Amino acid sequence: MYASQLRSHGVEPLLLACTCVDTFNGSQVLTSASGFFFQRGARLFLITSRHVLFDGATDHRPLRIEFGVHAAGLDLTQHHRISLPLYDHGKPLWRQAGDSGGDVDVAALEVPGMAIPRGAQFSAFGVRHIQVQMHAVPLGQPLLLVGFPLGFHDTLHHLPVARGAVVASAFGVRFQGQGCFVTDAPMHRGSSGAPVVRHDPTGDASLPWQLLGVHATRMDMESRDTRQDASLGLNLAWYSDVLLALTQ
Template sequence: MQAQILDVYSSPNGDTWRLRIGADESRVVQHVPNAASGGQASEMPVEAFLSSDEATPQRDALVVLLGQLRRDALLPSTHDSDERPVPRKPAVDALLLTAARVRTFAGEAHLTNASGFFFARDERLFLVTSRHVVSDAPSEHFPDRLEIELHIDADNLGASTWFSLPLYADGVALWREGADDGGAIDVAVLELERDRLPETARFDAFGPEHLPKPDGELPVGASVLIVGFPLGFHDSLHHLPVVRQGVIASAFGLRFQGKGCFITDARTHRGTSGAPVVTRDPSKVGSTDEPRLPWLLLGIHSSTIDMGSRDVQVDETLGLNSAWYSDILMTLTR
């Protein structure tokens, strides 16, 4: 075979990595530093390059390229170590894989963008989002299906597909919603049939173990993260959400103004509805058996809060948001 040199990865600072396949089928990785670092190229056998379990973009890119070459029959199979699964650290925080980008449709017409997340209980899997995402009379928003974006390759986050979820069957709504003595709760849950999902679907899910304990305390001002897709914005290469940071702005555990929600102070936008509101679980941080998801799922982001009496010419928006307490999920997934 003829010698080949294939691009593997280029870093933002100008470093490049290439795969050189010799005429004798030997394989080495060439690293060319940027000019500021001297630009002196170095080479390393593929086996040595892959032997580290450190997750780096260039290493992940090489794994993907080798797989593609094998699928295209451009690289002969061998029994070298790069043919065997290599232990790898997760390339991305599992928290980002709990969130799902949501699109709503009426027929083939795309209506809105939103956020959601996965929740698992007793081997069953659910998509959680805001109630007004699936139906909202005030805005005359009545979609008949949702689409969620799923990763389909654990080694290549750039590979994804859209999965359609009907909202009605024979005219009957398929989602679950709830209400209490404070009125309707802006949370909707749809059960997902695992065997209908793509076989290689890659995601993470919260569970009952991630809900705050009844006797847990979270002070006003405690830091929270809201994981979603504001205005549909996201990492379009890896199909991942972004995270906004905020704080708890009301007494956590109390029903704000008699409703089953609490208040966050964070900058949010349309498209964030249905996003999980989380904080680090202090009992898990730094422990020797720290789980893949060391987070507490505090609530489900609903919407921004504004004052009807606000003078739009003089007063800024409050910058506050409502989030529904996550314990409603134990009722809706029962």
């Protein structure tokens, strides 16, 4: 069975639950984004935004991805890159979902057991981390979004960075009819697929964070006058309960 392979080396386990996701056609790098690990029973999934793996609107069609995990031991500079195909004889290997509002911009790619090096160090969210009590998340709730904005991260220790955010729409209400809510945070390209979390000191001791959503994209107004108005600084995140369907 899979289990969190995290060992005590003084690093916040949330950082080891996240990984940089690079997309490729052959050896050509296409894009860089964010993702995180989700464990369902004995199965491990890499979660990211669906548009990272496929985006028909921009003709973004990578054939494989690479992501990283830390090697065994306490030396965080030791890092493994793992390559996974996105298709099997033309059939997508990732899982995606839709609802009454249309396509859900979240994807789950199962990670075969043989792909993870023995003793690799990582942490993974699970069903117990998903926020299901919608009324328990108030407007203005402090959040963290953990990822790789513009690819920025600790390149020596291969660790992501966290951006502070707050809940900016009615949590539990489908924003504009989609399974999303709004966050207020300065986000950048490369953050798509980042987990949206809040601290849960009474929850899972090995990963004390509630998973509220998956960051998708920045929002802006077409009518904004770039000479007079700053960017909105608002973002869409998909509710995390979609992972229950994607990882069944």
